[in-house]
Amino acid sequence: MRLNGLRKCMWLLLILPGAFFVTVFMLIPLFSILISTFFSESTFTLDNYTRLIRSTYFQQVFGRSVRLSLLSTLLCACLGFPCAYYISRYSRRKGLMMALAVFPMFTSPVIRSFSWMVILGRKGIVNQFLVGIGLFSRPQSLLYNEFSMTVGFVQLFLPQMILSLLGVMDSIPEDLTEAAGSLGATRFVAFLRIVFPLSVSGLVTGAVLVFTGCMTAYTTPQLLGATDTQVLSTMVYQYAMSLRDWVQASAVAMVMIVVTMLISGIFNRLSRKINPMAA
Amino acid sequence: MKGKHHIALGLITFLVYVFLIGPLLIIMAASFGEQNALVFPGKGFTLKWYMQVFQMSSFIRAAQLSIEIAFAATAIALLFGVPAAYAINRYRFPGKNMVKTLFLSPVLIPCIVLGFIMLRYVVSQWNLAVIPSLLIGHTLLSVPYVMRVVTSSLANFDFAMEEAAGSLGASRGYAFFHIVLPNIKSGIASACVMAVINSFNNVSLSTFLTAPGVSMLPIEIMGYVEYHFDPTIAALATVMMLVTLGVMLLIEKTLGLQTVV
Numbered sequence: 001m002r003l004n005g006l007r008k009c010m011w012l013l014l015i016l017p018g019a020f021f022v023t024v025f026m027l028i029p030l031f032s033i034l035i036s037t038f039f040s041e042s043t044f045t046l047d048n049y050t051r052l053i054r055s056t057y058f059q060q061v062f063g064r065s066v067r068l069s070l071l072s073t074l075l076c077a078c079l080g081f082p083c084a085y086y087i088s089r090y091s092r093r094k095g096l097m098m099a100l101a102v103f104p105m106f107t108s109p110v111i112r113s114f115s116w117m118v119i120l121g122r123k124g125i126v127n128q129f130l131v132g133i134g135l136f137s138r139p140q141s142l143l144y145n146e147f148s149m150t151v152g153f154v155q156l157f158l159p160q161m162i163l164s165l166l167g168v169m170d171s172i173p174e175d176l177t178e179a180a181g182s183l184g185a186t187r188f189v190a191f192l193r194i195v196f197p198l199s200v201s202g203l204v205t206g207a208v209l210v211f212t213g214c215m216t217a218y219t220t221p222q223l224l225g226a227t228d229t230q231v232l233s234t235m236v237y238q239y240a241m242s243l244r245d246w247v248q249a250s251a252v253a254m255v256m257i258v259v260t261m262l263i264s265g266i267f268n269r270l271s272r273k274i275n276p277m278a279a
Numbered sequence: 280m281k282g283k284h285h286i287a288l289g290l291i292t293f294l295v296y297v298f299l300i301g302p303l304l305i306i307m308a309a310s311f312g313e314q315n316a317l318v319f320p321g322k323g324f325t326l327k328w329y330m331q332v333f334q335m336s337s338f339i340r341a342a343q344l345s346i347e348i349a350f351a352a353t354a355i356a357l358l359f360g361v362p363a364a365y366a367i368n369r370y371r372f373p374g375k376n377m378v379k380t381l382f383l384s385p386v387l388i389p390c391i392v393l394g395f396i397m398l399r400y401v402v403s404q405w406n407l408a409v410i411p412s413l414l415i416g417h418t419l420l421s422v423p424y425v426m427r428v429v430t431s432s433l434a435n436f437d438f439a440m441e442e443a444a445g446s447l448g449a450s451r452g453y454a455f456f457h458i459v460l461p462n463i464k465s466g467i468a469s470a471c472v473m474a475v476i477n478s479f480n481n482v483s484l485s486t487f488l489t490a491p492g493v494s495m496l497p498i499e500i501m502g503y504v505e506y507h508f509d510p511t512i513a514a515l516a517t518v519m520m521l522v523t524l525g526v527m528l529l530i531e532k533t534l535g536l537q538t539v540v
Contacts, residue, residue: 010366010370011366011369011370011372012372014362014363014365014366014370015362015363015366015367015378017358017359017362018359018360018362018363018382018422019363019378019381019382021359021418021419021422022381022382022384022385022419022422023381025397025401025415025416025419026384026385026388026393026396026419027381027384028400029396029397029399029400029401030388030392030396032400033395033396033399079291079295079298080295082288082291082292082295083291083292083295083296085288086285086288086289086291086292087292090285090288090289091292095536097292097296098536098537099527099531099536100296100299100300101299102527102536102539103300103303103520103523103524103527104299104300104303106476106480106523106526106527107303107480107519107520107523108479108480108482108497108500108516108519109480109482109497110480110482110497110500110501110504111303111306111500111516111519111520112302112303114306114500114504114512114516115302115303115305115306115516116302117504117508118302118305118306118309118317118318118319118513119302119305119319121508123316123318124318124319125305125319125320154298155298155299155302158295158298158299159299162295187284212389215389216389216390216391216392216483217483218390218391218482218483218486219482219483219497219501222501223501223504233389233391233483236391236392236395237391237395237486237487240395240398240399240487241398241487246399249395249399250395250399253389253391253392253395253396256389256391256392257388257389257392260389261387
């Protein structure tokens with residue numbers, strides 16, 4: 001009888017340690033932070049958020065985060081799509097191309113940001129080239145601004161976009177485009193009417209990965225940005241580590257969580273609507 | 280007509296790959312330059328920066344800590360994740376989806392926020408030391424990988440095999456270790472690879488958890504490049520990239536890269 005009861009509760013015993021761990025070390029602290037942002041000296045208040053939203057500094061930082069993330073997502077989509085299409089349709093070395101996309105993904109983001117510090121620096125190869133062709137008379141500062149941050153973001157997250165697009169494009173049968181061709185569609189029309197709609201789910205998956213990645217990335221804005229180009233993640237760090245303002249850091253953290261979840265939710269719903277395969 | 284598309288697309292792809300890989304190759308090349316400042320193209324050829332990297336005790340210590348934390352956190356995540364994934368696939372119980380979401384949830388929370396709550400609660404309020412806090416944080420990072428990969432490998436496992444072993448007299452434990460586990464071992468291996476790499480490269484969480492003499496390798500590198508701009512870091516980066524290449528070759532030979540990404 002006792003053994004039978006134990007067997008019935010087996011699942012509970014198996015999930016309990018992990019569930020306990022995640023609850024204690026993540027969920028409870030997360031809820032504590034959430035609640036702490038709504039109270040000031042044990043009275044309920046929205047002050048922490050209204051103060052945040054009213055501050056022009058936060059507005060700038062928030063705007064910059066969203067703007068750079070959207071721009072990087074767009075760039076990744078525009079660069080990743082032709083790449084993935086070429087690799088899935090024409091490349092004879094698909095495995096190698098995939099490995100070359102995975103390699104930077106496995107490389108530390110610190111190293112990847114650092115490489116742009118070398119390339120875009122005053123003595124870097126880009127400045128040498130631009131001065132060499134006479135575009136600039138003196139080396140220009142290409143680092144520590146929104147440009148270098150965007151370059152860093154795109155290079156950081158482009159592999160994810162390529163790989164998620166490859167995942168769906170590889171599953172589109174070649175016969176479909178050939179059939180369209182034999183029915184009189186030009187290659188461009190076949191691409192527009194068949195390949196593109198079937199790839200949208202991969203595009204959306206990739207876009208969510210890139211967007212949330214950019215919104216929450218810390219290394220790239222820290223190394224390639226400056227104090228006047230802060231984003232949400234560097235703001236959380238600054239409030240927590242330099243200013244030791246737990247409450248404001250918590251409020252910014254909450255904004256970050258809500259925005260990333262909201263955006264990926266919208267994107268995912270969009271993809272379900274557009275994608276003909278999902279229905 | 281077909282040829283032109285092909286060439287234009289090929290050219291775009293080539294340029295994109297130059298953008299992705301080129302900067303890493305430049306770092307590798309710059310690590311052999313003789314000048315004290317980090318420039319590319321550099322002059323001469325020297326290995327002195329590599330000698331220097333291996334003499335810098337702060338990097339060696341940080342690398343050791345990073346490796347230890349990555350492996351220990353992944354091992355703990357396996358202990359939490361594999362039984363839970365097994366329960367989710369094997370048993371029927373209420374709230375199954377919620378349990379799965381709970382185990383996947385750390386990946387939904389931005390790492391920088393995880394790091395912040397580690398600092399605010401685990402270190403500042405519960406007074407845990409930095410190293411156990413790092414271990415807890417990195418375990419949180421690894422649990423979702425284990426849950427995702429192991430549940431999907433168990434979805435392809437036929438539990439009738441386990442029952443057959445049971446009806447032939449095997450105990451539940453014996454059946455699990457001799458029938459279930461060998462069938463999902465490649466899933467577990469790829470979860471481990473991803474979790475270890477992810478933990479080793481993590482910055483956003485570890486950046487909150489440092490103490491005098493205790494910091495993870497990426498944080499140590501970030502601190503160094505803020506003040507120094509010499510080829511030492513290029514040499515260290517090259518060593519790390521060679522290790523990455525080695526790991527990728529190993530994955531390709533054993534599991535196949537496709538299974539990991």
